[in-house]
Amino acid sequence: MTTVTLDKAGPSRKVGSMSSDRKWAMRWSYVFLTLFAIFFLFPPIYMFITSLKTSSEISAATNPWWVYNPTLSNYIELLTSNQFLTFFKNSALVSIFVVTITMLISIPAAFALARMRFWGSTTLATGVFLTYLIPDTLLFIPLFKMFATFAQWTGIELINHWWVLIFVYPTLTVPFCTWIMIGYFASIPKELDEAAIVDGASWLQTLLRIFVPVALPGIIAATIFAFTVSWAQFLYPLAFTSSVDQQVLPTGIITTLIKGDVFNWGQIMTGALLGAAPPLIIYAFLMDYYISGLTAGATKG
Amino acid sequence: MAEVTLRKVVKRYDEVEAVRGIDLDIPDHEFVVLVGPSGCGKSTTLRMIAGLEDISDGEIMIGGDVVNDVPPKDRDIAMVFQNYALYPHMTVAENMSFGLRLKHYPKAEIKQRVTEAARMLDITDLIDRKPKQLSGGQRQRVAMGRAIVRNPKVFLFDEPLSNLDAKLRVQMRIEIKKVHQKVRTTTVYVTHDQVEAMTLADRVVVMNHGRIEQIGPPNELYHRPATKFVAGFIGSPAMNFIPCQLEESGGLLQVRVSEAAAFPIPAERVARYRGIPRDTKLLLGLRPEHLVDAQSNQSAAFQPFDATPDVIEPMGMETFVYFPLAGVQLCGRINPGIEAQAGAPLRLAVDLNHMHLLNEATGAVL
Amino acid sequence: MVDAAQSMTQPIRARTTRSGLRKFFERKSTIAFFMALPLMLLIAIMVIYPAFYSLHLATLNKSMQRFVGFGNFTFLFKRETFWMVVQQSCFFAITAVIFKALIGFVVAHLVHNLPDKGQRKWRGMLLVPWVIPPAMSTLAWLWLFDPSYSAFNWILAQVGIGPIPWTGDASWARFSVILVNIWAGAPFFLIMYLAALKSVPEQLYEAAAIDGANWWQRIWYVTLPMMRNIIAITTLFSLIVTFANFDIVRILTAGGPLDKTHLFATWAFRIGIEGNDIPLGASISLFMVPILAIAAVFILRDINKRGNEA
Numbered sequence: 001m002t003t004v005t006l007d008k009a010g011p012s013r014k015v016g017s018m019s020s021d022r023k024w025a026m027r028w029s030y031v032f033l034t035l036f037a038i039f040f041l042f043p044p045i046y047m048f049i050t051s052l053k054t055s056s057e058i059s060a061a062t063n064p065w066w067v068y069n070p071t072l073s074n075y076i077e078l079l080t081s082n083q084f085l086t087f088f089k090n091s092a093l094v095s096i097f098v099v100t101i102t103m104l105i106s107i108p109a110a111f112a113l114a115r116m117r118f119w120g121s122t123t124l125a126t127g128v129f130l131t132y133l134i135p136d137t138l139l140f141i142p143l144f145k146m147f148a149t150f151a152q153w154t155g156i157e158l159i160n161h162w163w164v165l166i167f168v169y170p171t172l173t174v175p176f177c178t179w180i181m182i183g184y185f186a187s188i189p190k191e192l193d194e195a196a197i198v199d200g201a202s203w204l205q206t207l208l209r210i211f212v213p214v215a216l217p218g219i220i221a222a223t224i225f226a227f228t229v230s231w232a233q234f235l236y237p238l239a240f241t242s243s244v245d246q247q248v249l250p251t252g253i254i255t256t257l258i259k260g261d262v263f264n265w266g267q268i269m270t271g272a273l274l275g276a277a278p279p280l281i282i283y284a285f286l287m288d289y290y291i292s293g294l295t296a297g298a299t300k301g
Numbered sequence: 302m303a304e305v306t307l308r309k310v311v312k313r314y315d316e317v318e319a320v321r322g323i324d325l326d327i328p329d330h331e332f333v334v335l336v337g338p339s340g341c342g343k344s345t346t347l348r349m350i351a352g353l354e355d356i357s358d359g360e361i362m363i364g365g366d367v368v369n370d371v372p373p374k375d376r377d378i379a380m381v382f383q384n385y386a387l388y389p390h391m392t393v394a395e396n397m398s399f400g401l402r403l404k405h406y407p408k409a410e411i412k413q414r415v416t417e418a419a420r421m422l423d424i425t426d427l428i429d430r431k432p433k434q435l436s437g438g439q440r441q442r443v444a445m446g447r448a449i450v451r452n453p454k455v456f457l458f459d460e461p462l463s464n465l466d467a468k469l470r471v472q473m474r475i476e477i478k479k480v481h482q483k484v485r486t487t488t489v490y491v492t493h494d495q496v497e498a499m500t501l502a503d504r505v506v507v508m509n510h511g512r513i514e515q516i517g518p519p520n521e522l523y524h525r526p527a528t529k530f531v532a533g534f535i536g537s538p539a540m541n542f543i544p545c546q547l548e549e550s551g552g553l554l555q556v557r558v559s560e561a562a563a564f565p566i567p568a569e570r571v572a573r574y575r576g577i578p579r580d581t582k583l584l585l586g587l588r589p590e591h592l593v594d595a596q597s598n599q600s601a602a603f604q605p606f607d608a609t610p611d612v613i614e615p616m617g618m619e620t621f622v623y624f625p626l627a628g629v630q631l632c633g634r635i636n637p638g639i640e641a642q643a644g645a646p647l648r649l650a651v652d653l654n655h656m657h658l659l660n661e662a663t664g665a666v667l
Numbered sequence: 668m669v670d671a672a673q674s675m676t677q678p679i680r681a682r683t684t685r686s687g688l689r690k691f692f693e694r695k696s697t698i699a700f701f702m703a704l705p706l707m708l709l710i711a712i713m714v715i716y717p718a719f720y721s722l723h724l725a726t727l728n729k730s731m732q733r734f735v736g737f738g739n740f741t742f743l744f745k746r747e748t749f750w751m752v753v754q755q756s757c758f759f760a761i762t763a764v765i766f767k768a769l770i771g772f773v774v775a776h777l778v779h780n781l782p783d784k785g786q787r788k789w790r791g792m793l794l795v796p797w798v799i800p801p802a803m804s805t806l807a808w809l810w811l812f813d814p815s816y817s818a819f820n821w822i823l824a825q826v827g828i829g830p831i832p833w834t835g836d837a838s839w840a841r842f843s844v845i846l847v848n849i850w851a852g853a854p855f856f857l858i859m860y861l862a863a864l865k866s867v868p869e870q871l872y873e874a875a876a877i878d879g880a881n882w883w884q885r886i887w888y889v890t891l892p893m894m895r896n897i898i899a900i901t902t903l904f905s906l907i908v909t910f911a912n913f914d915i916v917r918i919l920t921a922g923g924p925l926d927k928t929h930l931f932a933t934w935a936f937r938i939g940i941e942g943n944d945i946p947l948g949a950s951i952s953l954f955m956v957p958i959l960a961i962a963a964v965f966i967l968r969d970i971n972k973r974g975n976e977a
Contacts (some may be wrong), residue, residue, distance in 0.1 A: 004883050011438060033781075033793075036774050040853075043796070043807040044795060108705075108850070112698075116702070119696065121699065130952055131806060137912075140936070141724065141940070142721035144940065170713070172597075176712070191383070191384055192388065194380070194382070196386075198353075201399075205403065231800060234914045235914070235932075236799070251802075263810075268806055275803045276800055280798055280799065287791055287794075291794070
């Protein structure tokens with residue numbers, strides 16, 4: 001009798017303690033996650049708080065974390081300012097062109113490297129990956145000098161034109177996009193292109209009618225990557241453009257809204273928030289693609 | 302419709318020879334199955350016929366034309382792959398018509414051909430579905446439909462049933478046979494499963510180590526294997542091989558398998574085996590169905606002997622017994638009505654009219 | 668016999684040469700080469716050439732008229748600022764990467780503990796710093812660190828702690844740039860580690876639990892070995908990116924106070940672009956190469972190893 005109850009009590013007590021352990025672990029997880037979420041989210045929230053304030057409220061000695069007289073005047077001012085709209089337009093144009101060029105270069109190259117194998121193709125695939133590891137901070141000085149020399153030879157001035165960025169940004173986007181597209185293409189079963197070839201498709205038809213539709217999630221992830229990189233790039237526009245009408249958003253906000261020592265913080269935060277909006281919106285809607293692109297670089301290939 | 306001919310076809314990968322000079326004539330309408338263990342070169346041979354692999358040496362002819370340098374799309378072949386290779390973003394109809402659309406067939410004809418093939422394969426209801434929404438067997442049908450629609454000279458199948466479960470495999474095997482009986486297209490079919498080979502083929506080609514071991518109709522391979530490999534590969538459970546020696550005692554030719562056991566060779570076989578030198582190391586090849594219980598097989602053709610089975614496998618319509626003899630493990634097939642127990646002695650009988658005698662060193666069937 | 672052999676081979680040869688050119692363009696490798704050509708040109712002209720060009724630039728004098736050999740480098744070695752930048756760059760990169768990896772690891776585990784349906788929401792929130800362009804988010808930090816209106820100092824003042832010179836004092840400024848870098852970079856580690864955690868088969872944990880492993884032993888003997896590859900590659904990636912960082916320091920301190928927070932990238936920009944001394948700027952940026960090369964070799968080895976396993 002006693003042994004039976006003991007046997008019954010033993011495991012059930014253990015299960016009980018396990019699940020209450022779990023419950024406590026879960027509670028602590030939520031507590032710490034909330035703390036980390038606060039740490040990760042308060043700067044953008046503070047941007048938003050400031051963007052709703054008037055200059056006088058900002059310079060008043062009140063609680064900076066609270067808005068006493070919310071106003072949209074910062075947003076209205078920026079969105080009606082030609083200067084700010086020019087930055088936005090330049091950023092948008094550069095990003096669209098860069099994304100297009102990146103895809104036009106990466107997809108065929110990735111297909112060739114993943115599937116067709118030619119002399120030196122494995123070396124090239126490794127090379128593509130190495131190129132991705134070369135940072136912009138290593139190349140901006142020689143590129144700056146190259147553009148200056150180019151202007152001397154041809155008379156075509158590249159420096160201080162927003163469109164020069166269209167030629168420069170692909171160095172940042174193409175290697176990574178090619179690399180992750182190689183990964184996506186390599187995950188398509190070999191029989192699929194063999195079936196297409198037996199069906200009479202040429203290599204180009206195989207790429208366009210089979211690989212592109214099948215690898216569409218990868219292409220979306222690569223597109224998002226290319227867009228966010230070109231939208232966020234700061235060093236190249238800072239080095240290569242200086243006139244106000246040639247600036248893109250990141251440099252434009254910093255160089256025009258900060259006038260000497262006068263910081264118009266309300267407008268700076270509004271501009272930064274508006275500048276961060278496109279990537280954030282894309283992220284909000286296409287989070288899974290965004291994350292798969294992010295992790296693809298290291299987990300695939 | 303066309304015949305397929307292989308002349309001394311060789312495939313080399315760097316150092317390794319995957320296919321070592323294959324000669325094969327496949328007449329029009331024939332269903333040929335290439336069978337062998339993995340790595341025997343059967344798939345490579347098929348892929349060379351398809352044009353998916355370059356041919357290192359020799360020639361391949363389809364319909365009398367050498368196609369060595371002809372790209373796959375111009376060979377007028379259709380292929381069914383192991384994993385079906387259906388285009389995941391296309392519907393069943395689009396999958397089946399892809400090849401025709403690439404060749405710019407008129408829309409009406411494409412539709413007619415697809416409808417017809419779908420009816421033949423009983424997939425008319427699935428025509429607008431995507432591959433993801435199909436079961437394994439349905440995908441298999443679509444893959445076949447894609448091949449039929451093209452109305453090619455040759456069908457190529459690369460282990461098409463190995464991704465299906467056992468029950469479905471039997472069902473699709475019958476389906477494939479039916480389709481071939483209807484369209485009569487020359488077919489080359491690759492599998493590692495000897496049952497598929499036996500059931501489907503007009504002729505079976507057994508391959509091993511990049512070479513053809515034997516070509517012949519299923520029953521011929523089963524009853525008259527040319528080599529030890531074919532004898533052991535075809536048939537399940539596999540043929541038993543018992544080390545043995547020929548000896549003559551009192552003018553009677555007999556095979557001795559151990560100190561204790563020797564069986565007299567049937568009269569009609571004596572002439573065939575008499576010329577073999579007595580010191581040759583031999584193997585006695587016996588299929589399980591020729592190692593039976595003595596109780597229900599008592600005619601003169603059967604030579605009784607005693608054995609102690611260590612494993613009994615009742616299958617319902619037959620019972621397999623596994624027992625040691627002369628240092629090897631043998632498998633026999635007994636009447637399920639016989640009471641047999643592991644560890645208990647059992648009187649068995651051997652039917653030497655169906656024996657094979659093999660040269661142990663060369664593997665040749667004598 | 669010889670004649671027969673010749674007449675056998677000749678038509679074949681004639682046939683191949685006639686259609687040789689057409690065949691060349693139809694060949695798989697030729698098509699593949701042309702499909703990859705834009706990529707190769709881009710890399711050659713915009714990456715390989717500038718990389719070597721900066722080697723050349725580094726050997727010229729300021730006006731780029733005269734070859735000075737290692738002159739720029741010996742000049743740098745004599746400057747105290749240079750050694751300070753070397754120190755600061757290494758300190759910045761190593762500290763930031765360690766903390767990013769630790770925070771990423773901890774938070775990834777916390778998220779992984781949650782029930783599956785809640786994970787998406789948390790992951791979505793925690794990745795926000797990575798999504799905001801760093802130039803934009805650093806502006807927010809700059810405003811949070813503002814000498815007179817710092818929102819941090821306001822909170823600290825409520826509990827009686829005096830104003831902290833977040834970007835004004837050398838030590839605090841170094842702390843601040845590292846803090847912002849950790850804030851922006853930790854989510855990347857979080858996502859990578861979370862993906863790695865998800866790829867560990869649940870049965871392994873169940874087997875370990877049956878074998879009597881406690882929570883800590885499960886992490887040590889199951890999680891860490893299974894994640895080793897991802898941890899290594901993410902750390903190396905991050906080391907490269909952090910070492911070559913520009914945006915955060917440039918916006919937050921612009922290298923100040925007194926060049927105490929300069930990294931190679933920001934100092935090279937100051938000297939090369941703003942100071943118009945392109946050769947010296949190129950020389951400075953070249954000092955990033957050794958670290959990058961070491962990290963690249965390790966990453967490549969890891970990738971090749973995995974390639975061989977596959």
